Amino acid sequence: MHKCLLVDDLPEGLSLMSALLTDVFPDLEQVMASSVHVAMEKIRRHQFRLALIDLELGDGNGADLIAWLAEQQPECIPIVGTIFDDDEHLMRALKAGAQGYVLKDQPPELISLQLHGIRDGLLPLSPAIARRLIQHFQKAVSVPGTEAGLSERERQVLGLLAKGLRLVDIAQALEISHHTVGDHVKSIYRKLNISSRAEAALEARRLGLVD
Structure with a gap:
């Protein structure tokens, strides 16, 4: 249980x-x-x-x-x-x-x-x-480069992360290793200047990666 x-x-x-x-x-x-x-x-x-x-x-x-x-x-x-x-x-x-x-x-x-x-x-x-x-991230949008530089794979990972999937589930869905997913998540967090799944979910919605 x-x-x-x-x-x-x-x-x-x-x-x-x-x-x-x-x-x-x-x-x-x-x-x-x-x-x-x-x-x-x-x-x-x-x-x-x-x-x-x-x-x-x-x-x-x-x-x-x-x-x-x-x-x-x-x-x-x-x-x-x-x-x-x-x-x-x-x-x-x-x-x-x-x-x-x-x-x-x-x-x-x-x-x-x-x-x-x-x-x-x-x-x-x-x-x-x-x-x-929302107010916090609306302010962050005005900062140049806060969302710049995400690769297509990073956008895929961010979208799945925002849907609540675990790292192992994302790895299976994208047919890549769990460690590679972890590296992508670290890169996403660094590029978007975020540090949690809650922030990642809001960024994904703002970028149109999830409904």
Whole structure:
């Protein structure tokens, strides 16, 4: 059975997200942690398919945990679940590798709807967060060369990455090695000045590579 990691230092936060995830992903086994330290121990002991992580934790920052998780288990999908909607928290989390950003103070039915998108390869983003990201990249468009120089293969990789495919799936679809895909992703991130799947998905949409 696939597992999901839930990290929140407040019991009510864990309860809320646990209930919503049970509704959306009834087949996922949930593993809970109330601190960065406990979460790291869980990550060492288990392989996770999905992680829902708060940002301000008692013994550290969730963004740092996301970055560490991405190194330890690159196939895991880390999602932020928090009340913080400011640019500082948002951009730090995305640069750390978060692949979604959900605000916990929304109505539960909206959170559930956003989490449902994961099944279809969509990045769960609260509307307020999506608007912030769009504004961020609209500003970036005016910077010369921010999207220049992508090869045709890099455009293919970016499009598949934005659809939620794993690196191994992209390699199989394009009939190239997993390591070659990884090199293309690094090149794409460097050329577009981005550092996460969430940013890559928005860039792909802006470039017309996905609907």
